[in-house]
Amino acid sequence: MPSSLLIDSLVRSLQVGSLYALMALGITLTMSVIRLPNFAHAEYITVGGYTALLVSFGLSNNPLVVLSLSFIVAALVALVSHYAVFRPMEKQNTSTYTMLLASFAVGLILRYIIFLLVDRFELFDKRIQVPLEIWYRNNPLILTNIFFWVVASSIGLVIFLSLLLNRTPLGREMRALANNLELAKVIGIRVSRVKNLTWLLVGGLAGLAGALWGMYSTVSPLMGWFAILSVFAAAILGGMSSFPGTIMGAYLVSFSENTVMQFLNYYLGVDFNFKPAIPFIIIVLVLMLRPQGFTGFFDTARGLRR
Amino acid sequence: MKKSFFLVFCIVLCMLVSFQVVAQDDVETVVLGVAQPFTGPLGSFGTDFSKGIELAVEQMNAELESAGVNTRFEIASQDTEGTPEGAARAVQTIVQTTGAQVIVGPLTTSEVLGVKQFADDNNIVIVAPASSGLPGAIPDDNIFRVMYPPDNFAAKAFAEIATLRGYENIAILHMDDPFGNGLAEQFTADFTAAGGSEVITISYAPDPVDLASEATSLSAEVSTLTGQGSTAVFCICFLADAQKLLQVAIVDPVLSSTEWMGIENLANPELLADAAHADFLRNANFISVSFTDRGTPLAAEFVESFTEKFGAEPGPFTNYAFDAANIAMLSILIAGNDGEAVSEILPFVSNHYIGTAVQAYLDDNGDQAIAFYGIYEVSPDAPEFTLVGTYDGSSGELEIAE
Numbered sequence: 001m002p003s004s005l006l007i008d009s010l011v012r013s014l015q016v017g018s019l020y021a022l023m024a025l026g027i028t029l030t031m032s033v034i035r036l037p038n039f040a041h042a043e044y045i046t047v048g049g050y051t052a053l054l055v056s057f058g059l060s061n062n063p064l065v066v067l068s069l070s071f072i073v074a075a076l077v078a079l080v081s082h083y084a085v086f087r088p089m090e091k092q093n094t095s096t097y098t099m100l101l102a103s104f105a106v107g108l109i110l111r112y113i114i115f116l117l118v119d120r121f122e123l124f125d126k127r128i129q130v131p132l133e134i135w136y137r138n139n140p141l142i143l144t145n146i147f148f149w150v151v152a153s154s155i156g157l158v159i160f161l162s163l164l165l166n167r168t169p170l171g172r173e174m175r176a177l178a179n180n181l182e183l184a185k186v187i188g189i190r191v192s193r194v195k196n197l198t199w200l201l202v203g204g205l206a207g208l209a210g211a212l213w214g215m216y217s218t219v220s221p222l223m224g225w226f227a228i229l230s231v232f233a234a235a236i237l238g239g240m241s242s243f244p245g246t247i248m249g250a251y252l253v254s255f256s257e258n259t260v261m262q263f264l265n266y267y268l269g270v271d272f273n274f275k276p277a278i279p280f281i282i283i284v285l286v287l288m289l290r291p292q293g294f295t296g297f298f299d300t301a302r303g304l305r306r
Numbered sequence: 307m308k309k310s311f312f313l314v315f316c317i318v319l320c321m322l323v324s325f326q327v328v329a330q331d332d333v334e335t336v337v338l339g340v341a342q343p344f345t346g347p348l349g350s351f352g353t354d355f356s357k358g359i360e361l362a363v364e365q366m367n368a369e370l371e372s373a374g375v376n377t378r379f380e381i382a383s384q385d386t387e388g389t390p391e392g393a394a395r396a397v398q399t400i401v402q403t404t405g406a407q408v409i410v411g412p413l414t415t416s417e418v419l420g421v422k423q424f425a426d427d428n429n430i431v432i433v434a435p436a437s438s439g440l441p442g443a444i445p446d447d448n449i450f451r452v453m454y455p456p457d458n459f460a461a462k463a464f465a466e467i468a469t470l471r472g473y474e475n476i477a478i479l480h481m482d483d484p485f486g487n488g489l490a491e492q493f494t495a496d497f498t499a500a501g502g503s504e505v506i507t508i509s510y511a512p513d514p515v516d517l518a519s520e521a522t523s524l525s526a527e528v529s530t531l532t533g534q535g536s537t538a539v540f541c542i543c544f545l546a547d548a549q550k551l552l553q554v555a556i557v558d559p560v561l562s563s564t565e566w567m568g569i570e571n572l573a574n575p576e577l578l579a580d581a582a583h584a585d586f587l588r589n590a591n592f593i594s595v596s597f598t599d600r601g602t603p604l605a606a607e608f609v610e611s612f613t614e615k616f617g618a619e620p621g622p623f624t625n626y627a628f629d630a631a632n633i634a635m636l637s638i639l640i641a642g643n644d645g646e647a648v649s650e651i652l653p654f655v656s657n658h659y660i661g662t663a664v665q666a667y668l669d670d671n672g673d674q675a676i677a678f679y680g681i682y683e684v685s686p687d688a689p690e691f692t693l694v695g696t697y698d699g700s701s702g703e704l705e706i707a708e
Contacts, residue, residue: 004529008522016516115345122618124350125545125576132582134557142557217516218549220347226515261519272520273482273511 001266004140009262015147017254018154019216021247022209023227024234025161026202031240032178033198035096039103040081041231043110044203045224048074048210049128050114053219056129063130063149067211074207075200081106082199107225114221128214150212157205158247165243174198178241230257233279236286239293249293253282333376336643338363338634339400339409340381341421342627346388347513347546348413355435355627356383357616359410362631365611379635386412390420397421401430407645408433408634410627415439415485416512422449429645431637431652435630436623440488443671448649450672452633452656453626453663454597457489459677459699463595464540464567465496466697466704467681471565471593474535475504477528479520479551480542482509489542489569503535514547521554521561529560539590541568548572549583556586570596573682574622578689588684595697598680601663608662629661681706
């Protein structure tokens with residue numbers, strides 16, 4: 001296999017994996033703290049993408065401004081969906097299954113509102129106006145500004161999340177909620193406040209990922225929906241509760257979709273049409289062979305070393 | 307007194323209502339089905355097409371009323387979601403809930419093929435304004451692709467352009483659906499028949515998340531072919547897919563030093579809205595072939611009426627939907643609201659119809675037989691496409707001002 005193909009696919013795996021990690025961390029956070037597999041997450045990603053588009057057209061094409069506003073708007077949309085739908089349902093002790101269905105409904109409502117607005121303001125087939133630049137070139141290795149934004153944002157946010165969860169009172173409260181909701185209430189944790197902040201964080205992460213995805217690819221009303229399968233595959237690989245596992249899962253999914261697919265195409269002539277099947281295969285294999293995903297994997301490895 | 311006044315009032319009211327009922331009973335309402343993608347990647351086309359159809363129905367109803375004809379058309383729309391399954395569901399829903407016998411739409415060839423079985427089995431007439439994929443060229447069915455010619459003409463045009471430009475090899479990136487597969491196949495046949503050497507094809511599944519892997523493979527293939535002779539890229543993609551492809555191509559040293567051809571979806575000003583993409587296509591000597599209508603007196607009227615009604619100019623090919631709706635309605639008015647009868651009369655109506663675009667003259671497959679194309683390149687001075695030549699599908703004559 002030519003080195004250019006290999007290097008390109010590895011760069012892409014890293015870039016897309018970082019995007020999947022950003023998207024999947026939000027799902028893992030929702031699952032662990034809120035205990036809800038939230039399918040509306042796809043639409044938070046799309047909201048971030050379109051916010052980035054509108055900001056780049058109307059306000060500024062400075063990536064910092066674009067990304068910040070995408071984070072804020074998507075965070076607010078997530079909070080509104082929590083207040084409007086999920087919180088009232090939680091108060092009625094609705095089952096997780098029903099909440100899951102509600103998340104589908106919320107996602108569909110958001111999606112078709114987006115479609116309405118995109119049609120009304122003719123935003124189909126528009127691109128985020130953040131210019132693509134080559135920041136590093138050493139043929140065949142070519143790295144663009146988007147690559148650095150994506151990878152740096154992902155690493156930065158992972159570190160931020162890690163610090164938040166492990167070193168701050170809010171993080172401790174989130175982990176307490178994730179471990180035992182009833183006990184958390186008993187010891188005086190303001191559950192409502194923690195959940196609100198969690199929703200803001202989840203929405204913001206998704207919005208940021210949507211903005212970066214839009215810069216990497218294009219913006220469309222279905223961009224979040226098309227990515228969500230790969231994102232859920234990454235979260236399932238992470239056991240839906242382990243952050244390191246989710247990150248590893250994201251890169252594994254991306255590696256499979258890009259580098260492995262490139263190998264399959266080059267050596268076995270497998271068409272790229274097969275690529276959408278890869279996240280499905282990963283989900284099925286994980287659920288069959290190791291349903292808990294990478295959860296406990298890192299602890300086990302540390303234990304083995306001792 | 308009050309009682310008798312009230313009684314008279316009731317009698318008069320009943321008479322007025324009964325006159326109204328009688329008047330309504332005289333008007334025959336015919337449902338015209340509209341199956342278009344309102345959501346999905348083609349949502350922008352579908353919503354614009356349905357507006358064009360709505361305008362056609364409104365104008366037809368006004369003319370019928372003015373002429374004292376007691377037939378009125380009513381639209382029943384469903385979203386095809388841009389997929390064959392969605393199209394089949396949409397058409398079935400329209401027919402089963404409203405009894406419509408004639409459907410304007412769907413948009414793409416894969417959607418049209420998705421509804422074919424149901425349409426043929428139930429004598430439902432499909433009037434598709436913009437489908438052009440070669441797999442849809444089927445005789446003796448209920449599908450009429452009235453405006454946009456089938457892609458064998460476009461394939462030949464591209465093959466002639468490629469030969470004229472001296473390309474020996476072509477690397478095609480195409481979507482894996484009836485339209486993309488058909489055009490890639492036909493082009494390959496025409497190009498190799500005209501003396502071309504090698505054609506390699508890379509396909510991708512519709513609605514891709516990104517095209518980075520495919521672009522990398524395309525680059526590798528072009529690199530190999532370039533060593534064997536003059537090579538160009540032929541992109542058979544929808545606009546959104548092309549935008550994804552260009553994001554990767556503009557930083558790829560091989561793809562950015564190769565010449566490109568692209569189908570008419572790419573001859574879209576939106577593709578040039580990004581300055582980097584515009585520069586790339588300019589440097590790639592990008593050329594596209596697009597079905598061109600010669601323009602009729604109705605064209606300007608249509609644009610004016612559409613803009614007045616909807617507050618914005620019609621999008622690309624919306625006038626085809628307008629014309630397709632008129633052909634459908636005229637056929638119904640002549641033959642009645644019966645699918646079998648409409649299917650018999652529609653070719654005659656279409657062959658005698660000149661709307662906003664061009665005469666809708668159908669071949670034996672029920673497809674548009676008139677194929678006149680414009681050839682477009684990126685202007686050297688501005689981010690826009692300019693007409694540089696023409697191709698007449700009937701005579702095979704190609705003229706380019708290079």
